[in-house]
Amino acid sequence: MVTIERGEWTHAPKPLHTDHLICAIGDVHGRADLLDPLLAALAEDARVPGVAHATCIFLGDLIDRGDRSFETLGLAAGGLSAYLGDRMPVEDVLLLGNHDAWLKAAFEDTLTVEMAELWAANGGQPTWRALKVPPLTPFQGLAPALRAAVPQFVQDAVRGMRGSRRIGDYVFVHAGLDPRRPLEDQPEEVLTWIRDPFLHPAEPWPFEVVVVHGHSPEEPFERPTVARHRINLDTGAVFTGVLTAIEMRNDRFRFVQAKG
Structure with missing residues (x-):
């Protein structure tokens, strides 16, 4: 059974200056x-x-890692729009994670055997099973099998995944930003893979933005991390059973978690 827990509204590190509801969801990993x-x-x-x-x-x-990636992709492709219908305008934004990048490469026919091997070593098999890839498919046949198995609207959503989204003084991204590079020069590999230089910068944080990110679960794993320069929503859903979102309005925010 899944329960929903909502935290208390608290003051945000920086105001958003909008009464619109901004939501972000951490790493799902097939849950x-x-x-x-x-x-x-x-x-x-x-x-x-x-x-x-x-x-x-x-x-x-x-x-990846979880065994319901097929349903997860469908839910994300439909987004919050599918739950609100025509009640209000909704902008759904899918950001690229390091795991999603392999699937995107498969859809764009740029997946190499080396990339497929790395994908397999990082929990790819549950995804391939969920997406109905035939057993014993060789790595070189993986991309065509995925393109044949996945609905076109999901493929389009994955191809449209972007590296980051900025709203006011907040940057939303999968892994983080490199404080050693200019804000406008953050390549995809940084946005999807960076850890320590971002999580624990050696120098004072050089940017005016607060980063909302995932990618790196931190103890205690079931609770999101709030630091001066970042908010981490990755609560390790695939092993903790806790998926975390943030809701933001004006100068306040709170966390909403699905637990099960």
């Missing part, structure tokens, strides 16, 4: 059983006086 009720809860929270528009940002790593 569609948690994502479905979490999206329903976010949709319920959007139906309050004063909210006329919602933005829902998936922070990447939709797939």
Whole structure:
């Protein structure tokens, strides 16, 4: 059974200067059983006086490790829009995670055998099974098998995944930013893979933005991390059973979690 827990509203590190509802969802990793009720809860929270528009940002790593990547991709492709219908305008944003990048490469026919081997070593097999790839498919046949098995609207959503999204003084990204590079010069490999130089910068944080990210679960794993320069929503859903989202309005934010 999945339960929804909402935290208390608290002051945000920086104001958003908008009454619109901004939501972001941490790493799902195939836990569609948690994502479905979490999206329903976010949709319920959007139906309050004063909210006329919602933005829902998936922070990447939709797939792998968990065994329901097929359903997860469908839910993300439909986004929060599918839960709110025509009640209000919704902007759904899918950000690219390091795991999603392999699937995107398969859809774009740029997946190499070396990339497929790395994917396999990082929990790819549950995804391939979920996406109905025939057993014993060789690595060189993986991309055609995935393109044949996955609906076109899901492929289009994955191909459209972007590296980051900035809203005011917040940058939403999968892994983080490199403080040693200019803000406008953050390549995809940084946005999807970086850890320590971002999580624990050696020098004072050089940017005016606060980063909302996933990618790196931190103890205690079931709780999101709030630091001066970042908010980490990756609560390790595939092994903790806790999927975390953030809701932001004006100068306040709170966490919403699906647990099961």
